[in-house]
Amino acid sequence: MIATLVALLASLLYLGLLFGIANYGDRSAARDHTLIGSPLIYTLSLAVYCSAWTFFGSVGLAAEAGVAFLPIYLGPTVVAVLFPILHGKILTIAKAYGITSIADFIAARYGKSSLLGGLVTLVALLGTIPYISLQLKAVANSLDTIFAASLAGQGGGPVPEPALIVALVLAVFSILFGTRHIDATEHHEGMVLAVAFESLVKLAAFLAVGLFVTYGMFDGIGDILGRLEAAGRGALLTMAATGLTYVDWVTYTLLAGLAFLALPRQFQVTVIENVDKDHLRTATWMFPLYLLAINLFVLPVAMAGVVLGRGGDTLMLELPLAAGSHTFALIAYIGGLSAATAMVIVATIAISTMISNDLVMPALLRIERLRLGQRHDLSKLVLAIRRAAIFLLLLAGYAFFRLVAERIELVSIGLISFAAIAQLAPLILLGLFWREAGLVGALLGLVSGFAVWFYTLILPALVFAGWLDPAILEEGLFGIALLRPQALFGLEGLTPVTHAVLWSLGVNTLLMVVGSLATRPSDLGRLQAILFVDVEQRQSSTRLWRGETRVAALQDLLVRFLGRERAVRIFAREALRRGQSLRAGDRADAELVQLAERQLARAIGATSARLMVASIVRGEVIGPDALLQILDETSQAIEYSQKLKQKSRELETLTDELRRANERLRQLDQLKDDFIATVSHELRTPLTSIRSFSEILLDNPGLPAEQQRQFVEIIARESQRLTRLIDDVLDLSKIESGRMEWEVDDHDLRRIIEDAVGTSQGLMRERGISVIAKFGVRRAPVRCDGDRITQVMLNLLSNAAKFVPAEGGRIHVELRGLGNEFLVRVEDNGPGVPPAMREAMFEKFRQIGGSMKDKPHGTGLGLAICREIVQHFDGRIWCEEAKLGGAAICFTLPVRETAPRTADRVRSV
Amino acid sequence: MDSRRTRMLLVLALLAGFAFGYPALAVVEALARCCLPAAVVVYMFLAWALVIAVAAALVLRRGERGR
DSSP: OOOHHHHHHHHHHHHHHHHHHHHHHHHHHHTTOOSOOSHHHHHHHHGGGSOHIIIIIHHHHHHHHGGGGTHHHHHHHHHHHTTTTHHHHHHHHHHHHTOOSHHHHHHHHTTSOHHHHHHHHHHHHHHHHHHHHHHHHHHHHHHHHHHHHHHHTTOSOOOSSHHHHHHHHHHHHHHHHHSSOSOTTSOOHHHHHHHHHHHHHHHHHHHHHHHIIIIIISSOHHHHHHHHHHTTOGGGGSHHHHTOOHHHHHHHHHHHHHHHHHOHHHHIIIIITOSOTTHHHHHHHHHHHHHHHHHTTHHHHHHHHHHTTOOSTTHHHHHHHHTTOHHHHHHHHHHHHHHHHHHHHHHHHHHHHHIIIIIIHHHHHHOGGGOGGGOSOOHHHHHHHHHHHHHHHHHHHHHHHHHTGGGSOHHHHHHHHHHHHGGGHHHHHHHHHOTTOOHHHHHHHHHHHHHHHIIIIIHHHHHHTTSSOTHHHHHOGGGOGGGOTTSGGGOOSSOHHHHHHHHHHHHHHHHHHHHHHHSOOOHHHHHHHHHHHTHHHHTTOOOOEEEEOBHHHHHHHHHHHHOHHHHHHHHHHHHHHHTSOOOTTSBOOHHHHHHHHHHHHHHHHHHHHHHHHHHHOEEEEOOHHHHHHHHHHHHHHHHHHHHHHHHHHHHHHHHHHHHHHHHHHHHHHHHHHHHHHHHHHHHHHHHHHHHHHHHHHHHOTTSOHHHHHHHHHHHHHHHHHHHHHHHHHHHHHHHHHTOOEEEEEEEEHHHHHHHHHHHHHHHHHHTTOEEEEEESOSOOEEEEEHHHHHHHHHHHHHHHHHHSOSSSOEEEEEEEEETTEEEEEEEESSSOOOGGGTTGGGSTTOOTTOSSSSOOSSOSOHHHHHHHHHHHTTOOEEEEEOTTSSEEEEEEEEOOOSSOOOOEEEEOO | OOHHHHHHHHHHHHHHHHHTSTTHHHHHHHHHHHTOTTHHHHHHHHHHHHHHHHHHHHHTOTTOTTO
């Protein structure tokens, strides 16, 4: 038989190992080498949730009530799925505002209320004491079981008060590794590493014992199931065996989820000890996986116990002992010890921080006689309070174990704790997502919920422990049946825990909502609500102090709580960041005041920090109205700035347009100069000829008649040329100024083209140019000015004739339908038009030659006139490459839509 | 984490809540009565594993790993 001494020795060795790991973690952290930067370590540290309740209690419960243990793990699984949403927001807030605990978080949310912080601490404290007693009881029971086995083997001896010894050892551990630094937001790396290690140990131990029982003592799960059936206990695996209704089941799941959210030790590892927000994503699936894994063998072990006629919370130990395996019994014991110690260590550290920061320090700072505000170094006082709190907390846990818990099952104790802690959940959830949630509502909800919890769960527990008269349960307080603690206002048929949870959480939430809606929070409360609910949006806009103090006063304040070295370091770092020194006599700005408060909050909590800063800063907090006004002004400034940017962009666009227009004007001016030069030149050439030949004729009346006739013909030809040029200029001028009179009538475009080709046939034949006309339509009805379109055709034909080669010149004219338009195409086999010039050639005075010197014969107005005429009749004109190799000038005119109409004589507008 | 994935996690949490409670359990319990006594246990662990798998798939999608 395994000796008690061996178990104790193993305990001490195990705790020694924990010390070693924690010490190694702290030393690494001191060398700036973190060992908790892995999401795996983070997730394992979250498994502090699985305490001795899981290790021993679940199996004991499963042996009696089958799957009734499961809701305690399903609730946290649902919450874990919400980690990135829920805890992601909590983490952002905690990091932004230096939150040190769940009490600090809630107090900060509701206007940094020291009263609420203290109440939350009290609730957490009273809710945690039974939980600690549960761990002590589990370890004590384990030792008792081993001791009983030892007696049977005549080895070892009795252990005096094993629970007390365990409590004292754990107190030493927690004090050593949980209260090394005053900064509560500094990570307890050694502690986290040790807790992660413990999570591995308890999981490995559970799986090892489970495998041993299932496959070592039996031939697998099938064998156990078969024997269970044979023993007539097959119904153990049904819902009926749980003794729970669906309402109970759902309530337990909800309770576990809410408790998981609000448990101080979970808040400690999930939020305060988190070093990387991204770890939450891994924990979202890995933590539920851990829960699943550690519960895999709960039912097989429990069923094996039932088959062997055993039960209770120590099945995990009893079964290996019954099989004579000391090794697996020791593994089970170490696993249970591991689960219990991890919970106790983290819980005591979390609660002790809350007690010092939210309960004791605010109270002490308010006692003026103590003059704590004037003491030079308060850091030692804060640490002393935390250490004393840890010690007293463990003693209280031991006392509860001795007075009450010894007579209650582990699971019942755990559920009592859960129900107390769950009272914090409405404050957290509503505080996170409902801006209207206020301090009065929070106080009303918490106090009432906790009172109902005490009345419906603790009172009956005291009755069962023999401390109170059982008549209270049967007849109700003062004999009023409606006040029976386990059937409040006649609500019966539920388990005591479901009954208590429904009443306490219901009253809590209701009064919280009513209290919040019925009262108006303080300015600070409203401000904090905005900062918490909209943390993602407003994280950076937190310069909220409007007060006055000096740099020296702030530094002195930090020295008192953080020590001179650290305070000086903080101010030096800030000066470095700002790039300017912070002189003692300078007025501290809002940013510096906030920095000091944040640093102080890391040591003594937000509530106390606010009290201390308020004691030296003369001023006020900017209320939500003022804040919103500032935000409005900022928004207006931003809007104005954006408008200015928009205007600036518009101005830039306008400038560009003006620049382009100016360039265009410059070009037009150049064209005008060119035009005047061209026109002058064109006018002067015929005029010079006319004048010269006229003078010759006048001065030489005796010239031969033949020569005189030749000179007169030249004069007549030059006059015609002059007239043509002037006609072109006048035509274009009329069209552009809108004074052109158009003779609009229904015409056949084919006929116009045939006439134009016929008219120019003589000229073409004279120059040896072949003209071919192709018509794709028999009739081409259009509505236009027939003379003007004829002018366009003649212009295009004469234009083509100018460019064809002297010999072998060819011109093709084509007319065809193109949808609701007619397309006319005049192409030649001349040199063609470069693509870059195809658009510009339709502008006035543009000629393909590019300069005035080598320009071809003509005024440079023909194509411009053609474009104006075609566009007037809703057509288009353009130039493209010809199949003959030269240029093809194309234009379209719309098909006449309606029946022929009478002629219009209109003036363009 | 993008808003779509956040919404999907929220939906998963709601579905898990239903899967772990009433009325899903009532259906499984009815099955247990007729033919499979351990149906509740099997169902519970399978549903649990499924929720974990879906949660893992949601938070570990490509491009999100190892950040």
